[in-house]
Amino acid sequence: MHILVFNAGSSSLKFSMFETADDMREVFKGSFDRFQQGRCDFRFRGGASNESGEMQCASIDVAIAEIPAILKRFGLPDPDAIGHRITHGGARFSSAALLDETTIAAIEALNPLAPLHNPANLQAVRLGRRLWQDRPQVAVFDTAFHQSNPPFATTYAVPKSWREAGLRRYGFHGTSHKYVALRAAQEVGRPLDDLQLVSVHLGNGASVCAVNRGESMDSSMGMTPLEGLVMGTRSGDVDPGAFGFLNREFGLSPAEIENALYNDSGLKGLTGSSDMRDIEDLAATGNREAQLAIEIYAYRAKKYVGAYAAAMGGLDAVVFTGGIGENSPSMRRRICDGLDFMGLQLDHDRNQAVDLANAAAPQIQAYGSRVRVFVTETAEQLMIARETAAVLALPQPAFEPIPVAVSARHVHLSKEAVTALFGPGYALTPETPLRQPGHWAAKERVVLQGPKGQLDRVAILGPIRPRTQIEVSRTDSFSLGINVPVRESGKLDKTPVVTIVGPAGSITTDGLIVAARHIHTNPRDAARLGLEDGEFVDVRVGEPERGLVFARTLVRVGATSFTEMHIDTDEANAAGIGAGAEGAIIDDHATVHARAPI
Ligand SMILES: Nc1ncnc2c1ncn2[C@@H]1O[C@H](COP(=O)(O)OP(=O)(O)O)[C@@H](O)[C@H]1O
Numbered sequence: 107m108h109i110l111v112f113n114a115g116s117s118s119l120k121f122s123m124f125e126t127a128d129d130m131r132e133v134f135k136g137s138f139d140r141f142q143q144g145r146c147d148f149r150f151r152g153g154a155s156n157e158s159g160e161m162q163c164a165s166i167d168v169a170i171a172e173i174p175a176i177l178k179r180f181g182l183p184d185p186d187a188i189g190h191r192i193t194h195g196g197a198r199f200s201s202a203a204l205l206d207e208t209t210i211a212a213i214e215a216l217n218p219l220a221p222l223h224n225p226a227n228l229q230a231v232r233l234g235r236r237l238w239q240d241r242p243q244v245a246v247f248d249t250a251f252h253q254s255n256p257p258f259a260t261t262y263a264v265p266k267s268w269r270e271a272g273l274r275r276y277g278f279h280g281t282s283h284k285y286v287a288l289r290a291a292q293e294v295g296r297p298l299d300d301l302q303l304v305s306v307h308l309g310n311g312a313s314v315c316a317v318n319r320g321e322s323m324d325s326s327m328g329m330t331p332l333e334g335l336v337m338g339t340r341s342g343d344v345d346p347g348a349f350g351f352l353n354r355e356f357g358l359s360p361a362e363i364e365n366a367l368y369n370d371s372g373l374k375g376l377t378g379s380s381d382m383r384d385i386e387d388l389a390a391t392g393n394r395e396a397q398l399a400i401e402i403y404a405y406r407a408k409k410y411v412g413a414y415a416a417a418m419g420g421l422d423a424v425v426f427t428g429g430i431g432e433n434s435p436s437m438r439r440r441i442c443d444g445l446d447f448m449g450l451q452l453d454h455d456r457n458q459a460v461d462l463a464n465a466a467a468p469q470i471q472a473y474g475s476r477v478r479v480f481v482t483e484t485a486e487q488l489m490i491a492r493e494t495a496a497v498l499a500l501p502q503p504a505f506e507p508i509p510v511a512v513s514a515r516h517v518h519l520s521k522e523a524v525t526a527l528f529g530p531g532y533a534l535t536p537e538t539p540l541r542q543p544g545h546w547a548a549k550e551r552v553v554l555q556g557p558k559g560q561l562d563r564v565a566i567l568g569p570i571r572p573r574t575q576i577e578v579s580r581t582d583s584f585s586l587g588i589n590v591p592v593r594e595s596g597k598l599d600k601t602p603v604v605t606i607v608g609p610a611g612s613i614t615t616d617g618l619i620v621a622a623r624h625i626h627t628n629p630r631d632a633a634r635l636g637l638e639d640g641e642f643v644d645v646r647v648g649e650p651e652r653g654l655v656f657a658r659t660l661v662r663v664g665a666t667s668f669t670e671m672h673i674d675t676d677e678a679n680a681a682g683i684g685a686g687a688e689g690a691i692i693d694d695h696a697t698v699h700a701r702a703p704i
């Protein structure tokens with residue numbers, strides 16, 4: 107199987123193709139980076155061919171669209187599956203997940219919390235879905251590895267209502283931190299569970315992670331990839347008091363401040379360039395701003411290394427990765443210098459001579475240094491390919507069929523309405539019991555009248571309700587000549603009026619709706635099916651004839667409800683189904699561990 111992987115970062119787009127049958131061999135690797143003035147650098151390696159240079163390309167979005175043609179040019183097959191780096195998975199995703207409408211919507215909702223990343227990640231998802239519609243696509247989240255962080259590391263000391271609304275720390279670069287930690291453990295020759303590591307990922311985005319005995323314990327990025335280290339264009343840690351100051355001094359809005367902290371800060375804010383290569387060159391020519399930027403950058407990273415050694419209560423190794431971590435001996439040296447007090451000493455020659463060819467992970471500590479220091483390329487794409495294959499290898503959830511009931515137009519009447527339509531003291535006659543316990547269809551019928559026409563012999567469903575509700579299909583709404591909204595049962599505010607005619611009189615009342623499709627279920631069935639009250643699921647019905655998927659089907663858990671999906675006659679006709687039909691929930695609940703507010 108061929109798995110194509112997209113890894114869109116804040117300054118680069120990396121993409122690789124892997125062959126699973128050949129020990130996950132990377133058969134193609136490509137990257138675009140250094141986007142400036144409408145141009146970028148590219149590097150493509152596939153088979154014996156190597157291409158690199160500069161090309162016209164304004165942004166990562168534009169680069170994504172180039173990928174299909176590049177794959178074709180290198181003679182690569184269409185992928186069998188596509189794996190995507192998704193930077194922010196919030197509280198919802200603690201492991202990789204199949205991408206479908208529901209998961210995509212959940213990821214999109216997190217865009218404001220990773221504005222330099224999630225929109226580009228989703229751009230690649232959209233391209234994949236357009237080009238390879240029938241191929242599974244899997245999301246692998248930067249945040250997932252950090253789900254093991256303890257509450258004392260993820261909780262901000264802020265008001266309760268903010269925390270309850272979802273303000274918490276997540277951490278990013280998890281795929282990279284996990285890979286380099288595994289790689290270091292392999293080199294040490296001990297299980298990761300035995301080791302206390304600090305992983306230092308210094309790319310355009312940068313973060314440090316405490317990997318304590320196999321688990322992420324803490325990392326320097328927070329709710330967003332803005333907290334922590336100095337980055338290419340991001341500030342990292344700043345005093346939150348800056349918001350008030352900037353607002354008072356410059357009249358800046360929160361959005362303006364946030365934008366500047368994401369895009370005009372970090373190395374760029376300090377020197378004008380976000381690229382460490384430029385800054386190191388400038389510093390060497392005596393440029394004071396560039397020199398200070400390097401000092402700030404290294405100092406911040408050093409503080410986190412020390413902090414995490416203290417947090418874990420020990421340190422076996424430090425691992426450097428990311429564009430700067432891999433390629434800048436002087437930055438590694440600045441960060442490690444002065445840490446001999448905690449048993450870490452660098453060998454300057456080894457540090458200088460690092461060669462990462464053939465996935466090497468050289469050790470650069472001095473002889474006798476208790477703490478080892480590694481440099482390794484990160485392999486986010488490889489990890490994403492592995493996770494993609496793992497998700498696809500999971501047994502597909504056994505679909506438990508759910509009975510589908512087709513609701514024809516009907517009314518639920520209040521006591522007052524029964525009196526007005528049938529006369530004082532009248533009691534409706536239950537005739538046909540319904541599957542929901544205690545519910546029935548009455549023998550009596552009514553007429554609905556609208557400006558365009560009327561609907562005869564409309565069923566009345568009991569028992570009596572506090573408020574009258576009239577449920578019709580969209581087609582019915584045209585017969586009546588009334589524009590009727592789709593509403594959840596009981597949500598009747600600002601619904602249109604209609605006239606109901608009975609043998610003893612008529613009433614004109616609001617409460618006219620097209621009922622939103624829903625699944626009734628009870629707590630026991632809900633637990634078995636992995637459903638929660640109020641959530642929306644996708645349900646496939648009508649196979650094999652005119653099968654279709656009903657997206658956004660509302661789940662309603664009631665203590666004694668019979669598990670059954672309700673759709674209206676228009677929906678049933680569209681799916682070509684009648685009595686006795688069944689549906690299957692296709693939303694991948696296996697990966698949904700928590701429903702958080704964001
Ligand atoms: N030889 C080098 N020396 C110093 N910095 C380098 C070198 N090569 C790349 N970098 C830096 O690496 C950073 C980009 O890191 P990378 O991990 O590729 O980015 P991304 O975070 O977008 O994945 C840039 O700041 C770039 O200047």
Ligand SMILES: CC(=O)OP(=O)(O)O
Pocket residue numbers: 114115116117193223248278279309310311312331
């Ligand atoms: C999370 C993050 O900052 O990623 P990148 O370094 O790829 O921009």
Ligand SMILES: [Mg+2]
Pocket residue numbers: 115116309310311
């Ligand atoms: Mg990156």
